[in-house]
Amino acid sequence: MEWILWGIAFVILILIGYWQLVIAEGAHLGPRVVTLLYDWTAHRYDRVKSFDEAEEARFLGHPLAAALSDWDEPWVLDVATGTGRLPQALLHQPEFAGQVFGLDLSAKMLRVADQHLKSHQSQASLLLASATQLPFANQQFEAVTCLEALEFFADARQTLQEMVRVLQPGGWLLITNRVGWEARLMPGHTWTRAQLVSILRGLPLTDISVRPWQSYYDLAWARKRDLEMGNKKMWGAIL
DSSP: HHHHHHHHHHHHHHHHHHIIIITTTTGGGGGHHHHHHHHHGGGGGHHTOOOOHHIIIIIIIIHHHHHTTTTTSSSSEEETTTTHHHHHHHHTTTTOOOOEEEEEOOHHHHHHHHHHHHGGTTTEEEEEEEEETOOOOTTEEEEEEEEEEEGTTHHHHHHHHHHHHHHEEEEEEEEEEOOOOHHHHHHHTOOOOOOOOOOHTTTEEEEEEEEEETTTTTEEEEOOOSSSOOOOGGGGOOO
């Protein structure tokens, strides 16, 4: 009888481990664990995700480049850039002539991103830094993006506030929100569509749009209220 109980306990531990490390990807275990997991998988991350270049251009690169067409050389910050998915999609758009800054806590993911962005070195910069306290002054960017990452931050609301802080009035915020059955297995780290809209409405944002995107994610757009447009760039503000 005792060995049966030990067997049941072992199975439960395996299931908990699978839940926390595979489904939740370390979200409940803190940013250090999340970063470690992404460091471990950086070399095969793109193969696992199997991004389709045409789909990336259709839903990310082209719409963002079009949204930024009012600026001659817009600055874009991609938070939790990983292997440079968003920078690649945007820099492949011939009409985009700005700068993209990719920020992440995983050094190994950034190394892969650096390889992907070799042909766009003059337009891309990568930074190893935390998203909870972005190393930029207020109103630095015409767009701030964050794909498939909000659920991994210890305080996603604070991270959103930081993204809006560094966003210029009139600039665009582009983020994803995890939905579907997996989201239900990440309590405290995911929001329903209605909750996300409510949170965005509580920030100085307008033109809020949340729409289904992938099986496990919605795509959300919003624009910072245009109280006072400022186009001044401050290179010295980047730490």
